[in-house]
Amino acid sequence: MKSLRTLAIGAGALALVSPALAQTDAYTPPADELAEAMAIIDVIFPPATREQDMINTATTMGNQMAASMMTGPIFEEPGIRAIMDDFLGELPEIMRPVIIKHLPSMIKSTAVAYTREFSLQELRDIRAFASTPSGGRYFSSVQSLLADPAVAKANEAFFAEVNASQQTEVEKLQGRVVEFLQNNPEVVERLQAAGVGQGS
Missing domain, CATH: 4.10.220 (Light-harvesting Protein)
Incomplete structure (x- = not known):
């Protein structure tokens, strides 16, 4: 039964999927750079759908991990398979409170990471591209491409x-x-x- 336990733990651990999880440190990003970075993230994760987008991303990766692990005779048993399918179906709501709790810090830390990685001019260039129809569609679809x-x-x-x-x-x-x-x-x-x- 170790594979079932491993699967459950692994799927649950995907609750905090994020492009970047920067550790808190003494670095304070320049305000103008942080503003540009946040504007870019608003395109990638629109505020109105941000919570559900993150849950969808975590769910997608959790399901892909599950599919890779649910092999062998134990998962050929209909009852066991039904239990796992129920678990995976409930996973989005299981993860929701954790994602809601950590989402603001994940978004902020990602923006901070952008300011560390890109110069102000590069951030402005990226934002300019993100502001175009093609750029907006590109950035907003990055997460959905996982599916x-x-x-x-x-x-x-x-x-x-x-x-x-x-x-x-x-x-x-x-x-x-x-x-x-x-x-x-x-x-x-x-x-x-x-x-x-x-x-x-």
């Missing part, structure tokens, strides 16, 4: 290989940790005293 069948197929293949390689590496890591603990019983005692492993 294109060709992109979905490529992403599913990517996630499948990542999952397979991850399982191998996790097993190697577990082996190293077990060996370390076997060779260092005092560490085991400290962990037990701290309550690690209790109730699992």
Whole structure:
């Protein structure tokens, strides 16, 4: 059942999908650059539909990850498949409160990242393009392109290989940790005293 747990955790982790998640630091972007960056983001994520657009993006990637992992006999069982389909169907609403909570900081941090990456003139050039009909359509469709069948197929293949390689590496890591603990019983005692492993 490990694959089910991994799938659920992996899908849930996609709740915070964002083009950039800049870490908070002491950097303060120039006001004029930040204004240009925010104007660009308003085209990519229109304020009126921003929340739903982000949920749609997270859902799309979650479904692609799920499709890459729901293979093998366990997912050929109709009852198991129905449970997973229900879970994926409920995922957008499960993610909604988290996305609503973090969306303002994700948008702001993305704008800050733009000011770090692009000069004021470059931001103005990008905004000028975004203000044209073609530019507006290009930027506003970037997220929806994730659902294109060709992109979905490529992403599913990517996630499948990542999952397979991850399982191998996790097993190697577990082996190293077990060996370390076997060779260092005092560490085991400290962990037990701290309550690690209790109730699992």
